[in-house]
Amino acid sequence: MDPKHAILRAAQVVFSRHGFRQTSMAMVAEEARLTRQALYHHFDSKEALFAALVDQLHESAVAAAKEAAAQGGRDAADAVTQIVAAYHTSFVESVAASPFATELVEESSRQCGAAITGHAKRFAKVLETAIAGLARAGRLTLRGITARELTDMIAIAAKGVKVATATEGEAAHGQALKRIVELICAGAGALPAKAPQRTGTVRRLSR
Numbered sequence: 001m002d003p004k005h006a007i008l009r010a011a012q013v014v015f016s017r018h019g020f021r022q023t024s025m026a027m028v029a030e031e032a033r034l035t036r037q038a039l040y041h042h043f044d045s046k047e048a049l050f051a052a053l054v055d056q057l058h059e060s061a062v063a064a065a066k067e068a069a070a071q072g073g074r075d076a077a078d079a080v081t082q083i084v085a086a087y088h089t090s091f092v093e094s095v096a097a098s099p100f101a102t103e104l105v106e107e108s109s110r111q112c113g114a115a116i117t118g119h120a121k122r123f124a125k126v127l128e129t130a131i132a133g134l135a136r137a138g139r140l141t142l143r144g145i146t147a148r149e150l151t152d153m154i155a156i157a158a159k160g161v162k163v164a165t166a167t168e169g170e171a172a173h174g175q176a177l178k179r180i181v182e183l184i185c186a187g188a189g190a191l192p193a194k195a196p197q198r199t200g201t202v203r204r205l206s207r
Helices: 003-022 025-032 036-042 046-071 076-095 101-136 147-164 170-188
Strands: none
Touching: 003 025, 003 036, 003 046, 003 076, 003 101, 025 036, 025 046, 046 076, 046 101, 076 101, 076 147, 076 170, 101 147, 147 170
16 A cells, blocks of 8 residues: 555544644554654645645545546436535545544635635536536526536535535435535526427317
8 A cells, every 4th residue: 555545544534533733643653553754754744744635535526526427317406416425425424423523624724725726626617517518418407597607506505515514424414415406406497408399290189
């Protein structure tokens, strides 16, 4: 196993168990079964280690969103929900059981805001492309709204759901996310496209 990968896995365990402020490099070294000197060889500070962990989680999340986009869904709303859920699942799983979930979320925003914004833009592009594809395929009818505008609304709402359900577990997060996506799609006029009508001659009955 790559040493950095093993260190980041250990760091995730320790940060989840103790929060950011109470975690020390010595704790991470012990969890990773390394000396402190070996740990500092890869990361020169706790902040650098935390930033690398946040970056890894978001990198994995974007990859998961791309995979979900390729799978489609039962209908348009389900397809969109699966993409958004895939992006946020790794985050929820990493902090859901932590009593320091709120602290970790706030700390990641404070320390890694620029990097998180970059990953969020990449995710938004994945989602926008998927929504536009659903519209082109006739699976989604956008009424009075663009794919970009719908993407922005969903991304903002999903971020709020992620924070609100951070300590409630994956099931609660998934249910809340599904509901908010459905409501936004309905309210914005993004409705399931109607099935194409059959063409042909219709015989009229005269009285």
